[in-house]
Amino acid sequence: MWALPGLPEVEPGADLAALIAAAGPDLADGDVLLVTSKIVSKAEGRILPATSRDEAVDAETVRVVARRGPLRIVENRQGLVMAAAGVDASNTAPGTVLLLPEDPDASARALREGLYRLLGVRVGVLVTDTVGRPWRNGLTDIAIGAAGVRVLDDLRGGTDSHGNELSVTVVAGADELAAAGDLVKGKASGLPVAVVRGLPHLLGEGSARELQRTAGEDMFRLGTSEAVREAVTRRRTVRTFLPDPVDPGAVRRAVAAALTAPAPHHTTPWRFVLLESAASRTELLDAMREAWIADLRGDGRSEEAVAKRVRRGDLLRAAPYLIVPCLVTDGAHHYGDARRDTAEREMFVVSAGAGVQNLLVALAGEGLGSAWVSSTMFCREVVRKVLGLPGDWDPMGTVAVGRPAAPAPDRPPRDPAEFIEVR
Known part of the structure; x- marks a missing residue:
């Protein structure tokens, strides 16, 4: 696993697949790319002038989950539950905010198809973003968009090393990859794309929406x-x-x-x-x-x-x-x-x-x-x-x-x- 060096500052309208292909011409079949959502948002023009970040958060919020002082945990238009609806005022010019990609799965598919067109390789793509987690301190990255990756690894029906049947084990492989990729990308190192090689068994059909619990399944839906x-x-x-x-x-x-x-x-x-x-x-x-x-x-x-x-x-x-x-x-x-x-x-x-x-x-x-x-x-x-x-x-x-x-x-x-x- 390594971060791709040499990516320039991404501007609205940029061909992100072309920029990644230029930085990683040796990408191979079976690789998985972990792409920070911020550069996807910039390329897609998801930059808004905002005198108040709260106004942008309001516009992206579907449902308030919990509130403490100025902090709001909300469900956003993409169905993700996160602080401030994923609206980011960092890594963007003063007076502007970054919104998440409109459809992160579609963004991942477009990148995958673009890399196949440019390099002839079949890779998996995960669009990642940083979140906090209930009951745990600290931030980590999760997959919010996916293409060509099986986001969940269902082990139910198998057995563990002692022969016990696995009845509830479904591994969030896409989130594990996203978190691992952040170890080499870093938060402030200017390396927004990581490559994972050697896990081709994780490639397949998948959507990041599979990682989101439905309302009926969510036991902790509200603050x-x-x-x-x-x-x-x-x-x-x-x-x-x-x-x-x-x-x-x-x-x-x-x-x-x-x-x-x-x-x-x-x-x-x-x-x-x-x-x-x-x-x-x-x-x-x-x-x-x-x-x-x-x-x-x-x-x-x-x-x-x-x-x-x-x-x-x-x-x-x-x-x-x-x-x-x-x-x-x-x-x-x-x-x-x-x-x-x-x-x-x-x-x-x-x-x-x-x-x-x-x-x-x-x-x-x-x-x-x-x-x-x-x-x-x-x-x-x-x-x-x-x-x-x-x-x-x-x-x-x-x-x-x-x-x-x-x-x-x-x-x-x-x-x-x-x-x-x-x-």
């Missing part, structure tokens, strides 16, 4: 504060569920989050009844249905109207898991004054609502959909009897839980200013 906001935003009322069983551990983790809600007088006014068996759910919903029908008929509703309203309970029947949150006011103060006693109970009700909201948000964070339905509040005695609850437990609705059967529709935008009064 801490962003994760909280995302979970709150993701919390939607889900009305149709898949029949898949719900992980009881996920529900218990959500209950643990619910228990962090504020409460009056240092009390713990929340209880959660988890209906994990189909028999318990059916028994409760059947009893509630009968109570609901009796109430509706007592209100003089027609049988058609009764049937229509009762059908609304199908949401709870379709859910594979139900939670009945209950309010317990055993720590409430009793003043003997109706006004103050009413306010005292309202404090506990507000606390119960905060606990339910924490529960719903935490369920969303676990990838579970939910719907809070007020039904149990209208037949508390029935619920207490069926579930065998103490008389001072007040059921505060029912939470249906499950995997959403379909994505929730977009929520209509709400302008916070319409809900705020400033004094």
Whole structure:
């Protein structure tokens, strides 16, 4: 592995393949070129005048992943997660910034084809850029564009030296090459291209996008504060569920989050009844249905109207898991004054609502959909009897839980200013 000497300063519109061919006329079949993205960007004219680097970062940002002070880790237009969207204010003239190549894979393909045309050699090309990494100090290079290189080396199904089957081992060979190449290129030595010889088995078809985890695969998609906001935003009322069983551990983790809600007088006014068996759910919903029908008929509703309203309970029947949150006011103060006693109970009700909201948000964070339905509040005695609850437990609705059967529709935008009064 060595760096190619003699490359001139790259200007916009330069034929980068020709410059590399002139600096490395002895390139051979099977070589892999590691090309710093900065010279690719310069050749492609990805230089912008910018009075503020932040403006360029904003323009290249698709999603903010994490923020701490002025530092932003974002997903950029190329799908890469990195600091400042990969916008670089170094190695470029003052008052300008460098953007990453528009399509790094296409840039790598163009270089590979150009070198074949000029030198008649079939090489692999990786376009590389410098990034930081979660949990690790220091910077390293990764592959952001690839052509003629197998970026991943899938060893699953093989065995190690002790005969153990490899079940999860997929090596990021392109990133390993990119990091190794930086050892000979350096960050400030003016050597933006390295050559690796002797690893022809890594040549093949590949795209650097294979190295990027999809949203569903990424367990660490968001920073801490962003994760909280995302979970709150993701919390939607889900009305149709898949029949898949719900992980009881996920529900218990959500209950643990619910228990962090504020409460009056240092009390713990929340209880959660988890209906994990189909028999318990059916028994409760059947009893509630009968109570609901009796109430509706007592209100003089027609049988058609009764049937229509009762059908609304199908949401709870379709859910594979139900939670009945209950309010317990055993720590409430009793003043003997109706006004103050009413306010005292309202404090506990507000606390119960905060606990339910924490529960719903935490369920969303676990990838579970939910719907809070007020039904149990209208037949508390029935619920207490069926579930065998103490008389001072007040059921505060029912939470249906499950995997959403379909994505929730977009929520209509709400302008916070319409809900705020400033004094």
